[in-house]
Amino acid sequence: xxxxxxxxxxxxxxxxxxxxxxxxxxxxxxxxxxxxxxxxxxxxxxxxxxxxxxxxxxxxxxxxxxxxxxxxxxxxxxxxxxxxxxxxxxxxxxxxxxxxxxxxxxxxxxxxxxxxxxxxxxxxxxxxxxxxxxxxxxxxxxxxxxxxxxxxxxxxxxxxxxxxxxxxxxxxxxxxxxxxxxxxxxxxxxxxxxxxxxxxxxxxxxxxxxxxxxxxxxxxxxxxxxxxxxxxxxxxxxxxxxxxxxxxxxxxxxxxxxxxxxxxxxxxxxxxxxxxxxxxxxxxxxxxxxxxxxxxxxxxxxxxxxxxxxxxxxxxxxxxxxxxxxxxxxxxxxxxxxxxxxxxxxxxxxxxxxxxxxxxxxxxxxxxxxxxxxxxxxxxxxxxxxxxxxxxxxxxxxxxxxxxxxxxxxxxxxxxxxxxxxxxxxxxxxxxxxxxxxxxxxxxxx
Amino acid sequence: xxxxxxxxxxxxxxxxxxxxxxxxxxxxxxxxxxxxxxxxxxxxxxxxxxxxxxxxxxxxxxxxxxxxxxxxxxxxxxxxxxxxxxxxxxxxxxxxxxxxxxxxxxxxxxxxxxxxxxxxxxxxxxxxxxxxxxxxxxxxxxxxxxxxxxxxxxxxxxxxxxxxxxxxxxxxxxxxxxxxxxxxxxxxxxxxxxxxxxxxxxxxxxxxxxxxxxxx
Numbered sequence: 001x002x003x004x005x006x007x008x009x010x011x012x013x014x015x016x017x018x019x020x021x022x023x024x025x026x027x028x029x030x031x032x033x034x035x036x037x038x039x040x041x042x043x044x045x046x047x048x049x050x051x052x053x054x055x056x057x058x059x060x061x062x063x064x065x066x067x068x069x070x071x072x073x074x075x076x077x078x079x080x081x082x083x084x085x086x087x088x089x090x091x092x093x094x095x096x097x098x099x100x101x102x103x104x105x106x107x108x109x110x111x112x113x114x115x116x117x118x119x120x121x122x123x124x125x126x127x128x129x130x131x132x133x134x135x136x137x138x139x140x141x142x143x144x145x146x147x148x149x150x151x152x153x154x155x156x157x158x159x160x161x162x163x164x165x166x167x168x169x170x171x172x173x174x175x176x177x178x179x180x181x182x183x184x185x186x187x188x189x190x191x192x193x194x195x196x197x198x199x200x201x202x203x204x205x206x207x208x209x210x211x212x213x214x215x216x217x218x219x220x221x222x223x224x225x226x227x228x229x230x231x232x233x234x235x236x237x238x239x240x241x242x243x244x245x246x247x248x249x250x251x252x253x254x255x256x257x258x259x260x261x262x263x264x265x266x267x268x269x270x271x272x273x274x275x276x277x278x279x280x281x282x283x284x285x286x287x288x289x290x291x292x293x294x295x296x297x298x299x300x301x302x303x304x305x306x307x308x309x310x311x312x313x314x315x316x317x318x319x320x321x322x323x324x325x326x327x328x329x330x331x332x333x334x335x336x337x338x339x340x341x342x343x344x345x346x347x348x349x350x351x352x353x354x355x356x357x358x359x360x361x362x363x364x365x366x367x368x369x370x371x372x373x374x375x376x377x378x379x380x381x382x383x384x385x386x387x388x389x390x391x392x393x394x395x396x397x398x399x400x401x402x403x404x405x406x407x408x409x410x411x412x413x414x415x416x417x418x419x420x421x422x423x424x425x426x427x428x429x430x431x432x433x434x435x436x437x438x439x440x441x442x443x444x445x446x
Numbered sequence: 447x448x449x450x451x452x453x454x455x456x457x458x459x460x461x462x463x464x465x466x467x468x469x470x471x472x473x474x475x476x477x478x479x480x481x482x483x484x485x486x487x488x489x490x491x492x493x494x495x496x497x498x499x500x501x502x503x504x505x506x507x508x509x510x511x512x513x514x515x516x517x518x519x520x521x522x523x524x525x526x527x528x529x530x531x532x533x534x535x536x537x538x539x540x541x542x543x544x545x546x547x548x549x550x551x552x553x554x555x556x557x558x559x560x561x562x563x564x565x566x567x568x569x570x571x572x573x574x575x576x577x578x579x580x581x582x583x584x585x586x587x588x589x590x591x592x593x594x595x596x597x598x599x600x601x602x603x604x605x606x607x608x609x610x611x612x613x614x615x616x617x618x619x620x621x622x623x624x625x626x627x628x629x630x631x632x633x634x635x636x637x638x639x640x641x642x643x644x645x646x647x648x649x650x651x652x653x654x655x656x657x658x659x660x661x662x
Contacts, residue, residue: 119549126547129547129600130598130600132548132549132550132598134549135552255506255552256506256552259502259503259506259507259510260507260510262503262507263458263460263507263510264460307501308501308502309501309502309503310501310502310503311500311501311503311504314501314503343629344629365629366629366630387630388599388630389602389630389631389632389634389635390634392599392602393602393634393635393638394634421630424598424599425599426599426600427598427599427600427602427603428599
């Protein structure tokens with residue numbers, strides 16, 4: 001279950017043991033019993049049945065740190081203490097499963113690579129400011145043809161040098177696809193790398209790779225640790241099928257860039273979206289039906305596709321076709337698609353209804369949940385959305401009242417999971433998170 | 447008034463808009479009149495955005511078109527005006543920035559742009575702006591309005607700290623304060639921060655500025 005060996009791991013193991021004992025004592029049940037109760041509750045809700053109680057999910061990479069009195073940077077630089085904090089948060093609040101536990105990058109690796117597109121606590125941000133991403137045109141408007149014809153070349157010679165400061169020398173590499181002879185006569189190519197700057201690139205990659213491997217090893221297998229404490233995963237991990245439009249906007253063109261593309265080069269933008277989509281379609285393997293329970297495929301988050309950003313016409317032209325294709329293939333392959341609809345998404349309800357009934361789980365952020373229940377409730381299962389302004393500013397009694405209403409209306413007939421509007425809940429008052437969890441216990445039984 | 451140009455800009459037809467600007471210049475029209483038509487077009491864009499006919503894409507692309515038109519007109523106008531509208535700064539001063547700890551700028555930039563198009567002078571302090579920078583700017587520029595932007599939830603506290611710092615520096619009563627950014631910024635956050643108003647869109651920011659400064 002938990003790796004042992006070093007002193008640190010032994011003390012982590014002891015920490016888990018204490019948490020487990022406390023959970024069993026508090027509930028008067030074994031963690032195995034709790035695991036199966038929670039699992040059934042979640043599966044029922046995901047598959048639109050009425051469980052014994054409304055399930056609730058809690059996540060929060062940085063909230064966990066705050067809860068344990070650690071800086072946010074611990075998630076990047078102090079993984080063992082951070083995972084102690086995270087497991088303690090879950091054990092204390094006892095949701096049905098855990099949400100975002102996102103300490104997946106080593107701060108040392110990011111430092112070593114001189115990463116530019118992400119700012120992170122303890123590195124390029126102060127230790128108590130959460131991670132943020134810099135929106136930018138990392139693919140220039142005149143580079144679409146290169147991206148379409150030689151994606152690997154673009155990524156290696158243009159993209160990486162732009163987002164990883166330490167990899168800038170890669171920008172000077174010759175185009176490999178234009179020089180087949182160079183691959184045939186490989187020693188000549190190798191000789192080009194015999195310069196101090198490429199030796200430095202090699203050293204950086206080795207150091208960053210080692211730091212990341214150590215980080216991941218320290219984090220270990222969170223799913224196993226959670227199972228040990230009686231918390232099942234929402235589902236086994238399925239394919240990731242985030243909207244191609246947001247892939248393009250977030251990773252390559254930035255919001256400003258993609259707006260210009262919509263008007264100035266729509267054909268190229270669509271060609272790029274279709275290329276990303278082809279990659280997604282080929283990545284979908286059939287769900288493993290030998291195991292029980294629903295299989296979730298992550299359909300990613302709606303970022304630039306929410307009501308404010310795109311008109312229906314633009315959504316229909318650029319956003320929905322490739323995304324729908326990816327989700328349909330996942331559904332046909334045995335998955336339920338899990339959508340995180342950020343922002344306001346009421347204008348997208350009619351499109352969600354195009355997906356097969358019972359095969360979709362949607363988490364909303366700002367969308368009116370009551371309206372979502374009314375219009376979508378017979379077709380998809382719903383998750384969300386306790387607002388952050390309530391959790392941050394209001395009182396526990398106001399949180400209690402809001403959650404009561406959510407459970408009463410959205411929880412009707414099942415197919416509903418309570419969750420905060422985002423897992424970036426580090427600015428919430430701890431007593432308000434407690435009030436939310438208590439409200440689910442108080443009002444959640446069917 | 448050049449109806450064709452107004453239509454082209456307000457319907458986000460970039461090529462046609464630029465062609466009509468070149469044509470008008472060739473025919474000897476005053477560049478300031480051309481800018482005035484652009485402003486009329488931008489008001490139409492704003493109205494359509496507010497009524498739900500247009501979205502952020504149209505708002506941003508109209509800004510791109512206006513930028514291209516300004517680039518054509520600049521050499522002709524020489525130093526009479528700069529990047530946006532003809533009567534920039536005549537209506538009043540606004541200090542704008544994304545508050546401490548937050549680096550989001552899409553919303554802030556749209557607000558700044560729409561305020562400029564509507565004739566306000568905007569001092570944009572950028573992103574991750576510390577309270578002391580806002581105080582300095584309010585003291586030095588004496589704006590009528592301070593516009594605080596933020597997307598992350600930590601922005602609520604940074605906004606609150608900024609307003610408190612202004613009070614301590616005896617500057618709170620010298621400015622009206624509006625806040626906006628994250629979709630959950632509403633009445634609750636406005637009261638928490640002790641701001642004068644919150645806006646969900648850039649158009650609302652323009653409306654507050656007009657109300658407070660020019661009583662339009």
